Amino acid sequence: MQITSPERLVQFRKLLQSELFPLLEVTVGPLSKQSQLLIAVASLEPLAGFVKNRRCPTGRRPSDRLCLATALFAKAIYNLPTTRHLIQRLHSDIQLLRLCGWQRFCEVPTEATFSRAFAEFATAGLPAQVHAALVRQAQPEHVHEYIARDSTAIEARQRLAEDKPKATAPAKPRAHPPYKTKSGWHQRGARGKKGPHPRAQASARGCRLQRQQHMTLPEMLADLPQQCALGAKKNSQGQPQYWRGFKLHWDVADGGRIPISCILTSASVHDSQVAIPLMQMSAQRVRWQCELMDSAYDAKLIRAHSQKLGHQALIPPNPSHARSARENAFSEEDKQRFKKRTIVEQLNGRLKDEFGGRLIYVRGAVKIMAHLMFGIVALTVDQLLRFTG
Numbered sequence: 001m002q003i004t005s006p007e008r009l010v011q012f013r014k015l016l017q018s019e020l021f022p023l024l025e026v027t028v029g030p031l032s033k034q035s036q037l038l039i040a041v042a043s044l045e046p047l048a049g050f051v052k053n054r055r056c057p058t059g060r061r062p063s064d065r066l067c068l069a070t071a072l073f074a075k076a077i078y079n080l081p082t083t084r085h086l087i088q089r090l091h092s093d094i095q096l097l098r099l100c101g102w103q104r105f106c107e108v109p110t111e112a113t114f115s116r117a118f119a120e121f122a123t124a125g126l127p128a129q130v131h132a133a134l135v136r137q138a139q140p141e142h143v144h145e146y147i148a149r150d151s152t153a154i155e156a157r158q159r160l161a162e163d164k165p166k167a168t169a170p171a172k173p174r175a176h177p178p179y180k181t182k183s184g185w186h187q188r189g190a191r192g193k194k195g196p197h198p199r200a201q202a203s204a205r206g207c208r209l210q211r212q213q214h215m216t217l218p219e220m221l222a223d224l225p226q227q228c229a230l231g232a233k234k235n236s237q238g239q240p241q242y243w244r245g246f247k248l249h250w251d252v253a254d255g256g257r258i259p260i261s262c263i264l265t266s267a268s269v270h271d272s273q274v275a276i277p278l279m280q281m282s283a284q285r286v287r288w289q290c291e292l293m294d295s296a297y298d299a300k301l302i303r304a305h306s307q308k309l310g311h312q313a314l315i316p317p318n319p320s321h322a323r324s325a326r327e328n329a330f331s332e333e334d335k336q337r338f339k340k341r342t343i344v345e346q347l348n349g350r351l352k353d354e355f356g357g358r359l360i361y362v363r364g365a366v367k368i369m370a371h372l373m374f375g376i377v378a379l380t381v382d383q384l385l386r387f388t389g
Contacts, residue, residue, distance in 0.1 A: 081356075147288045224277070
C-alpha cells in the first residue's frame with residue numbers, strides 16, 4: 001500500500017483498526033500494542049520490495065529473508081536486547097512466530113543465520129532504505145513549519161580505534177623537527193630535503209565546513225569519521241556527559257514529530273560538522289520553512305547554507321562568539337518558537353527506552369547504524385499513526 005497524502009494515512013489507520021486487526025485476531029488471538037505496531041510496519045511500507053531471497057541451485061534452501069527482516073523489526077519493537085532473546089521469544093510466542101511469517105517453531109533459523117542475515121541487511125542499508133521511502137511517501141505535499149536538529153550519545157561495547165593492536169612496522173628514519181617561515185610550515189625529510197608539512201596541507205584543504213560547500217552528499221558522508229571514539233557533551237541539566245562509542249545525528253519534523261534523516265558518526269565529531277549533510281539529506285525527502293538548532297551549530301557557513309536552501313535558521317548565539325551574539329540575538333517570538341526543539345529530546349528518549357537504542361551489542365558503525373535504523377523505522381511508523389488518529 002502506497003501512502004501519498006495525510007488523508008490516505010488516516011484511511012490506512014482506519015483500515016488497520018476496522019478490518020486487518022480483527023481479521024488477524026481471529027487467526028492469532030488478541031493483539032497487543034507491540035503486535036499491532038509490527039503489523040503496521042510490515043503493511044505501511046511492504047518489505048518485499050526491499051528484501052530479495054537468495055537463490056541456491058544446490059544444497060540446503062536458504063532461510064526466508066523476508067521473515068528474517070520482519071523478525072529483526074520485531075526485535076526492535078519488543079525491545080529485545082539480543083538475537084538470542086528474540087529466538088527464545090519466537091519459540092515461546094506462537095503469535096509473534098506467525099506474524100513474522102513462520103508457521104512452526106522448527107522453522108525458526110539459528111542465531112548464526114540471523115547474524116549473517118543482519119550483516120547482509122546492514123551492508124545493503126535495508127532499514128535506511130525503508131525509512132527513506134517511508135518518509136518520502138508519508139507527507140509529500142505537506143510543508144513542515146520547522147525541523148529540529150540535534151544529536152544523541154550512542155554507547156558501544158567495543159575498543160576505541162586507537163586502542164586496536166597495530167601490526168609492527170620497520171623503524172622509520174628519524175625526521176627533522178618542522179620549522180615555520182612566512183610561507184607556512186615546512187618539514188625536512190630524512191636526508192634534509194624540504195617539503196610541505198602535513199599541518200600546512202590540512203590548512204590548505206580548509207576545515208570540514210568549508211569543504212562541504214563544494215561536496216556532494218555521498219562525499220560529505222564519506223568525509224565524516226565513523227570509528228569508535230570518546231565523546232563529551234552537556235546534557236539537558238548542563239552537566240558534562242562522557243561516553244565511548246558513536247553519536248547519532250538526526251532531523252525531526254513537526255506535524256507528527258517524525259524522524260526525517262539520520263547520520264551516525266564517531267562520538268568525537270562536533271555537531272556542527274553534520275549540519276550541512278543533514279540539510280542536504282532532509283531536503284531530498286521533505287520540505288520545511290525553519291530549522292531549530294542549539295548553539296553548537298552557531299556558524300556562518302551553516303546559516304548561509306540554510307539560507308541558500310530557502311530556510312530560516314533559528315540558532316541561539318554561542319556565548320563564546322561575541323559578534324554572533326550581537327548579530328543573531330533572539331527576539332521574544334524566536335524564544336517561543338525555539339522551545340519546540342524539545343521534540344528531538346523526546347524522540348531520543350523513546351528510541352533508547354522503547355526501541356532498542358540503549359541495548360546495542362553489535363560492533364562497527366555499519367551494524368550499529370542498521371540496529372538503530374530498525375528501531376527508527378518502527379518509531380517513525382508509531383509517530384505517524386499516533387498523530388493521525
